[in-house]
Amino acid sequence: MTGAENKGTALITGASSGLGETFAFELAAAGHDLVLVARRRERLQAIADSLAARHSIKVTVISADLSESHAPVDVMAELGAKGIHIDYLINNAGIAGPDFIEERDWTVQRSYFELMMISYAAFCHAVIPAMLERGWGRIINVSSMAARIPRAGDCNYGPVKAYLIALSESLHATYRHRGVHITALCPGFTHTEFHEANGLTTMKNATPAFIWYGAEVVVREGLRAVERGRPVYASGRLYRWVDPFLQSVWLRPLFRINWRGGTTH
Numbered sequence: 001m002t003g004a005e006n007k008g009t010a011l012i013t014g015a016s017s018g019l020g021e022t023f024a025f026e027l028a029a030a031g032h033d034l035v036l037v038a039r040r041r042e043r044l045q046a047i048a049d050s051l052a053a054r055h056s057i058k059v060t061v062i063s064a065d066l067s068e069s070h071a072p073v074d075v076m077a078e079l080g081a082k083g084i085h086i087d088y089l090i091n092n093a094g095i096a097g098p099d100f101i102e103e104r105d106w107t108v109q110r111s112y113f114e115l116m117m118i119s120y121a122a123f124c125h126a127v128i129p130a131m132l133e134r135g136w137g138r139i140i141n142v143s144s145m146a147a148r149i150p151r152a153g154d155c156n157y158g159p160v161k162a163y164l165i166a167l168s169e170s171l172h173a174t175y176r177h178r179g180v181h182i183t184a185l186c187p188g189f190t191h192t193e194f195h196e197a198n199g200l201t202t203m204k205n206a207t208p209a210f211i212w213y214g215a216e217v218v219v220r221e222g223l224r225a226v227e228r229g230r231p232v233y234a235s236g237r238l239y240r241w242v243d244p245f246l247q248s249v250w251l252r253p254l255f256r257i258n259w260r261g262g263t264t265h
């Protein structure tokens with residue numbers, strides 16, 4: 001951004017662990033004030049206290065369940081009341097989610113869409129106009145390599161992540177010339193709490209180590225990608241190499257494999 005002393009404020013969803021927490025470390029070290037959002041307030045507060053002390057930045061903690069439809073609007077209202085505007089948005093909160101057909105309760109499906117798509121769209125919708133007025137803004141929507149693979153399986157995680165790529169590409173094409181960059185970041189397998197939290201530890205243990213990346217690699221590459229104006233970015237050399245094959249109209253049918261029980265998130 002502008003001066004070294006004024007880097008603007010970054011809003012990070014899902015900041016209580018994994019990629020979100022790592023984004024918080026990196027953006028704090030770069031001098032940004034932070035707004036940390038997730039459900040676990042104590043974890044957010046511990047991260048906030050440590051980063052505020054280490055980097056002399058302001059950190060605001062907001063506990064919110066983003067699977068609730070009013071949550072993004074409530075978060076933005078709280079920030080408005082505190083006079084905080086957002087220059088940098090990291091839409092990142094996420095879970096593995098229910099099987100689209102086998103989970104018969106539509107309210108469960110709907111909550112999943114609120115968290116995985118609508119909260120992302122709502123924060124983009126809220127912050128972009130003011131970014132355009134200021135002529136500067138950065139948004140990373142954390143998608144996944146799973147969005148690139150038309151695989152049989154739970155029929156939910158890949159599709160919601162694919163929406164984030166479509167949304168990011170469209171927003172980026174519309175606003176990049178006005179100083180606002182939007183990137184869909186597509187990590188492959190990444191060491192975070194995700195697999196343990198979503199009952200996928202057995203799958204994690206059954207996969208080879210070389211397909212796993214550290215959260216720091218994913219986050220640093222994501223921050224570089226949005227700065228360089230990349231609308232979609234596969235993080236990790238392996239996944240960048242594989243991605244063009246996944247997109248090939250000739251090869252996509254090969255990936256329509258039923259991986260139930262061995263799902264890639």
Ligand SMILES: NC(=O)c1ccc[n+]([C@@H]2O[C@H](COP(=O)([O-])OP(=O)(O)OC[C@H]3O[C@@H](n4cnc5c(N)ncnc54)[C@H](OP(=O)(O)O)[C@@H]3O)[C@@H](O)[C@H]2O)c1
Nearest residue numbers: 014016017018019038039040066093094190192193194265
């Ligand atoms: N790890 C991977 O291999 C991988 C690969 C590709 C993409 N991703 C994506 O990366 C993103 C971050 O995941 P991660 O790997 O860092 O996993 P993680 O360590 O489990 O972190 C998930 C974050 O999302 C938050 N969250 C979950 N449900 C929420 C809700 N209802 N409301 C608000 N916050 C919620 C969690 O906080 P609370 O529990 O405190 O609410 C936590 O901070 C996700 O979107 C995931 O799909 C991960």
